[in-house]
Amino acid sequence: MQDSDVKTTEPETTESKKIPEKDKTDTSKTRKKALGWLEIFGFLLTFSVILKVMSYAIDPVRTDRPEMVLPRDKNVTAALNEKSDTMDVLIIGDSEAMVVASPQMMMDEAGISAYNCNQLGQRSFDTYLFTQKILKKQHPQVILLETNVIAQPTMLKTEALVTNSAIINDLFPVIRYHSNWRYLSGLEEPEAYDVERGYEKIEVVDPYNGEEYMVETEERGDINCIAIYNLDKIRKLCDEKNIPLVLISSPSPVNMNYPKHNTLQDYADKHGLDFIDFNVLKDEIGIDWSQDTGDAGDHINCYGAEKTTKYLINYLEENYDLPDHRED
Numbered sequence: 488m489q490d491s492d493v494k495t496t497e498p499e500t501t502e503s504k505k506i507p508e509k510d511k512t513d514t515s516k517t518r519k520k521a522l523g524w525l526e527i528f529g530f531l532l533t534f535s536v537i538l539k540v541m542s543y544a545i546d547p548v549r550t551d552r553p554e555m556v557l558p559r560d561k562n563v564t565a566a567l568n569e570k571s572d573t574m575d576v577l578i579i580g581d582s583e584a585m586v587v588a589s590p591q592m593m594m595d596e597a598g599i600s601a602y603n604c605n606q607l608g609q610r611s612f613d614t615y616l617f618t619q620k621i622l623k624k625q626h627p628q629v630i631l632l633e634t635n636v637i638a639q640p641t642m643l644k645t646e647a648l649v650t651n652s653a654i655i656n657d658l659f660p661v662i663r664y665h666s667n668w669r670y671l672s673g674l675e676e677p678e679a680y681d682v683e684r685g686y687e688k689i690e691v692v693d694p695y696n697g698e699e700y701m702v703e704t705e706e707r708g709d710i711n712c713i714a715i716y717n718l719d720k721i722r723k724l725c726d727e728k729n730i731p732l733v734l735i736s737s738p739s740p741v742n743m744n745y746p747k748h749n750t751l752q753d754y755a756d757k758h759g760l761d762f763i764d765f766n767v768l769k770d771e772i773g774i775d776w777s778q779d780t781g782d783a784g785d786h787i788n789c790y791g792a793e794k795t796t797k798y799l800i801n802y803l804e805e806n807y808d809l810p811d812h813r814e815d
Contacts, residue, residue, distance in 0.1 A: 559607045562685040563617050566604035574625045575809050576601035578685070579618055580633030581609040586786045587633055587737035587765070588796045590684040597800045598811030603685025609636050611717035618721055622728055629807055630725055631799070634736045637714045638747045647713060688789045695776040695784030700740040701766050707753070708746035715754070722758060736764040738774050738791060740784035763802065765795050772798050
């Protein structure tokens with residue numbers, strides 16, 4: 488073999504082992520990016536802990552101070568503060584639920600222990616959350632869900648935003664109850680909570696003078712899918728707890744019509760739920776729109792509530808074996 492045929496390998500020099508400048512730059516950028524994400528994560532974690540601590544400090548449910556919230560939240564907060572196992576009938580929903588039945592009248596006439604857990608402008612996801620929380624302490628024999636919280640006209644985008652807001656408020660109650668600092672600091676004295684187990688007694692008369700609003704039709708009203716999804720969650724929660732769920736609609740020309748009734752009736756039929764629509768029953772129970780509303784047909788007043796409450800008492804007595812608490 489000739490020397491010219493022998494291949495020789497040159498030893499690698501220090502320069503040949505050097506990492507290219509481009510790779511060095513990329514590695515540095517990756518490290519900086521990772522550190523940046525760690526800083527963001529650390530900040531969010533610290534901020535979350537601070538919010539949790541603040542939430543614990545001002546939580547009106549934990550402190551048993553339902554008056555230390557904005558008026559909109561007082562009924563819900565009071566319901567969450569009720570003693571365990573004191574609700575045989577739970578009424579849930581928005582302001583329509585607030586006026587549809589008088590728990591005091593139910594107690595006086597039939598010994599039924601009922602509670603209106605409601606909130607002005609309540610949304611469907613809030614209704615689910617509050618029901619879930621209440622059922623940790625209460626074991627009602629029936630739940631009445633006022634349907635305006637499901638059927639109110641809402642854009643899908645708005646419903647999604649409100650749902651996300653409700654989730655955040657639930658995780659960090661300080662956001663929902665941020666105004667409590669005024670009371671905790673002594674700058675303001677909270678108004679005493681004196682609502683009748685969540686019922687709003689409206690004594691004002693402001694007639695509804697509009698046209699007939701429940702004209703029978705085969706049309707179906709639109710209810711957004713998020714509201715239906717949350718209604719499904721409430722229904723399944725009731726099934727898990729073995730609690731009958733009943734849909735009810737308070738008399739309201741402003742909020743109800745026959746297409747909505749049809750859609751809600753379809754849902755009730757599909758899932759085997761009772762549906763009491765006082766808008767369909769308004770003539771049967773004697774609703775007089777010249778006397779029975781306090782705001783031109785948006786909500787019934789106390790005179791209308793006497794009629795709806797009597798109907799509900801009869802319905803509950805006929806369908807459920809509820810204890811009589813009048814001698815308690």
